[in-house]
Amino acid sequence: MRLWSIHPQYLDTKGLVALWREALLAQNVLHGNTKGYKNHPQLLRFKGISNPEGGIATYLRYVAEEADKRGYNFDRKKIKNRRLNKKIPVTNGQVEYEVKHLLRKLENRDLELFINLKKIKTINVHPLFKRIKGDIEDWEIT
Numbered sequence: 001m002r003l004w005s006i007h008p009q010y011l012d013t014k015g016l017v018a019l020w021r022e023a024l025l026a027q028n029v030l031h032g033n034t035k036g037y038k039n040h041p042q043l044l045r046f047k048g049i050s051n052p053e054g055g056i057a058t059y060l061r062y063v064a065e066e067a068d069k070r071g072y073n074f075d076r077k078k079i080k081n082r083r084l085n086k087k088i089p090v091t092n093g094q095v096e097y098e099v100k101h102l103l104r105k106l107e108n109r110d111l112e113l114f115i116n117l118k119k120i121k122t123i124n125v126h127p128l129f130k131r132i133k134g135d136i137e138d139w140e141i142t
Contacts, residue, residue, distance in 0.1 A: 001025065003042045003059065005090040006098050007124040008066040010117055012110040015102070020063055020074050027056045044139040045088055054084035055128065057097060063129045091134030092123055097142070099123050 001022045008016055011030045030052045037043070046052040046059075060079045067074040099117070103136035127130050135141060 001037065001040050001042045004098055004102075005094055005125055005129055006102065007017075007126050008063050009069075010102060010120075010123065012098075012106060012113050012115075013070075014109060015105065016063070016067060016070070016072075020060075020067065023056065023063055023129065024061050024078055027053070027060060027078075030056050040106065041139040041141055045090075047136070049084070049088060051082070051084050053080060054082040055088060058084045059083040059128050084128070087130035088128055089132045090129040091132055091137055093135035094137045094140060095123055095125060095131060097136045097140060 002019070003023060003026060004011065004015075004019060008019060011019060025034070025037065026040075026043055026046070028034050029040070030046060043052075046055045049055050057080050061076070064074045064076050066078070070126060103114060103117060106117060
């Protein structure tokens with residue numbers, strides 16, 4: 001499971017669809033609807049806030065917005081009717097780690113996107129997050 005901290009605009013089609021599926025799985029986990037993935041490290045930042053269900057629902061809405069911009073039709077009815085009205089912090093180190101991780105994937109899957117992403121100096125984070133100083137997050141498996 002990978003719940004990207006970087007903005008979904010940087011993902012290729014395969015990555016965006018995978019993010020949608022994995023975030024829906026995360027939503028089910030946070031609502032207690034699964035037996036597995038309950039202790040997955042990617043969920044720790046959501047479990048650490050006062051409204052984890054609202055956090056993942058808000059995360060999914062932004063992923064669906066990116067899909068809309070690309071002409072895809074992600075079923076928003078799958079998003080639980082919850083919201084989070086504050087931002088979740090994410091460290092600069094985490095963002096940098098994720099960009100490098102994505103570049104490794106794109107080098108094999110989408111060379112044009114790989115080249116374009118390498119040129120970007122400042123990477124936007126997913127709109128649910130706010131960037132703060134720090135190293136790679138403790139929950140990240142490196």
